[in-house]
Amino acid sequence: MTIPPFDSTGKNFAYWWNIQGEWVEEPNVRRGGESGVLRTTDANGHTLYIKHQEGHIYRSICHPLGQATILREYKAYCAFAKAQVKTPKVIYCGSLDKKAILVTESLDGFIDLDSWLTLCRQQNTSAEIIYKVLEATAKMLARMHHNRLQHNCTYAKHIFVKVSEQANLPVAEVALLDLEKSRRRLTTKAAALHDIPQIKRHSLLNAEEWRYFVNCYEKAFGCSLPQLY
DSSP states (O other), X not given: OOOOSSOTTSOOHHHHHTOOOEEEEEEEEETTEEEEEEEEEOTTSOEEEEEEEESOEEOOSSOTTOEEHHHHHHHHHHHHHHTTOOOOOEEEEEEETTEEEEEEEOOTTOEEHHHHHHHHHHHTOOHHHHHXXXXXXXXXXXXXXXXXXXOSOOOGGGEEEXXXXXXXXXXXXXXXXXXXXXXXXXXXHHHHHHHHHHHHHTSOXXXXXXXXXXXXXXXXXXXXXXXXX
C-alpha cells in the first residue's frame, strides 16, 4: 500500500511532526522504540490526535526487516473503512527514517461505552435506548468480523457511541478506536470468538444487557455461537 506524502491540503511529514500540543499519552518506550499521543486543534477548531513514534517497528513475513507500527495501524484504518466500520477520520500518516506519525480527527459527540452506560444508570435512561446502542454495536462488530477483521482489544473504552434524535426517534452510532493491534483472521468465526468475549470481561454490561447484545450479534453474524453465553 502506497501512503501519500502529503495530506489533502498539501501538508507533509515535517509539518505534522513539528505541530505542538498537549500530550494525552506521554511518550513511553516500548517495542524498542518511543511512542506517544498529543492533542491539538486545527485551523477550523477540530480536535486532532497525533500519534508520534520513533524506532517503533514490527516484523512479519512480509516485512522481515521491520516496518513502522503506525503504518500497520494506517492499513487497519483503511481496511475498517472498506468494511464500513466507523473509526476516527485519518488526516495524515507518514514515516521518515525511524520516525512515524498518524493524525486522526476526534469523534465529536461520541463517548466510550462504559462512560455512556454509567450516565444511563445515573439518569435512568430507558432500556429501549440502551438496547438501540447494543444492537448498533452488535451489527457493527458482525460487519467487521464478516470481513475477517479482528480488533483484538474490544474493551468498552475502545467502543464509542453517540445517540441522537431523528424524527423523534433515537438513532445510535458506534465507532471503534485504537486499531494498533487489529489483524485479519483466516475465518470470520475466529475473529468473532476472540473479540466478543472481551466485551463481557471489559465492560459494564449487566447479565440481561449481555444476553440481548449476544442475541443481536448472532442475528447479524448469521449463526449461533453458544460459546458466548
